[in-house]
Amino acid sequence: xxxxxxxxxxxxxxxxxxxxxxxxxxxxxxxxxxxxxxxxxxxxxxxxxxxxxxxxxxxxxxxxxxxxxxxxxxxxxxxxxxxxxxxxxxxxxxxxxxxxxxxxxxxxxxxxxxxxxxxxxxxxxxxxxxxxxxxxxxxxxxxxxxxxxxxxxxxxxxxxxxxxxxxxxxxxxxxxxxxxxxxxxxxxxxxxxxxxxxxxxxxxxxxxxxxxxxxxxxxxxxxxxxxxxxxxxxxxxxxxxxxxxxxxxxxxxxxxxxxxxxxxxxxxxxxxxxxxxxxxxxxxxxxxxxxxxxxxxxxxxxxxxxxx
Numbered sequence: 058x059x060x061x062x063x064x065x066x067x068x069x070x071x072x073x074x075x076x077x078x079x080x081x082x083x084x085x086x087x088x089x090x091x092x093x094x095x096x097x098x099x100x101x102x103x104x105x106x107x108x109x110x111x112x113x114x115x116x117x118x119x120x121x122x123x124x125x126x127x128x129x130x131x132x133x134x135x136x137x138x139x140x141x142x143x144x145x146x147x148x149x150x151x152x153x154x155x156x157x158x159x160x161x162x163x164x165x166x167x168x169x170x171x172x173x174x175x176x177x178x179x180x181x182x183x184x185x186x187x188x189x190x191x192x193x194x195x196x197x198x199x200x201x202x203x204x205x206x207x208x209x210x211x212x213x214x215x216x217x218x219x220x221x222x223x224x225x226x227x228x229x230x231x232x233x234x235x236x237x238x239x240x241x242x243x244x245x246x247x248x249x250x251x252x253x254x255x256x257x258x259x260x261x262x263x264x265x266x267x268x269x270x271x272x273x274x275x276x277x278x279x280x281x282x283x284x285x286x287x288x289x290x291x292x293x294x295x296x297x298x299x300x301x302x303x304x305x306x307x308x309x310x311x312x313x314x315x316x317x318x319x320x321x322x323x324x325x326x327x328x329x330x331x332x333x334x335x336x337x338x339x340x341x342x343x344x345x346x347x348x349x350x351x352x353x354x355x356x357x358x359x360x361x362x363x364x365x
Contacts, residue, residue, distance in 0.1 A: 087175030090114035095233035112137035124338035254322030255296030268335035
């Protein structure tokens, strides 16, 4: 199934962000540390062409630390910060870096204006709450929680502007789209949950076999499933057998003892997204060594019917 998702309010949000960037001194770009490449918005480079950009690898506590270190080493330009958005002490490094990027701002009458941008569910509102020390930005585990821009004062001379998340209009890279869906960045109306859970369980079985086996008690089954099934994405037998094994271990059964794949897919994705399976990264720098950088594209929204 092709994944296409561009809620209608995001079209408006893109225009709002373009206007807000023109008034900002520093742009804070949040990307998901588990998938730094796929969670970057390719439009940002053109929108923030004349502004300093601080990239933050959010949700670093959920990502494989070795892979995160590889991303930090391979990142072009200024190295990003890798942080957990729930750690107030860690996120204080962000205002410090912003002041360094805009040394001409700050002080009486020279408020340093920062703008937070990123795709849905990447942790923008959680960052706001950690920086302010108050629960003032709405947080949720669904994408597109923030719908309208908000401004908050961090210090007497520093403000932060929160904006609705924006995804690019077309998810042409379906591998990247699957990573985004598995991470929780794309609304569930845009994909079949069983398909994404099947892709994700095969991915984890390949790169994080021990974590998968330990979490679901699959030590005796996993090697047999992987040995007797194909790793061809077009062959769904491996995904089905892995999900069935997970479902049996979790008691997600229907009448007659058959595994309920819908329930299993939901619980697997929930445990994957919350880090219960382990610290997992969906992509590594060497996955893209032969690729060219993404270029921002304008386009029409797919539909507003998937807005959640």
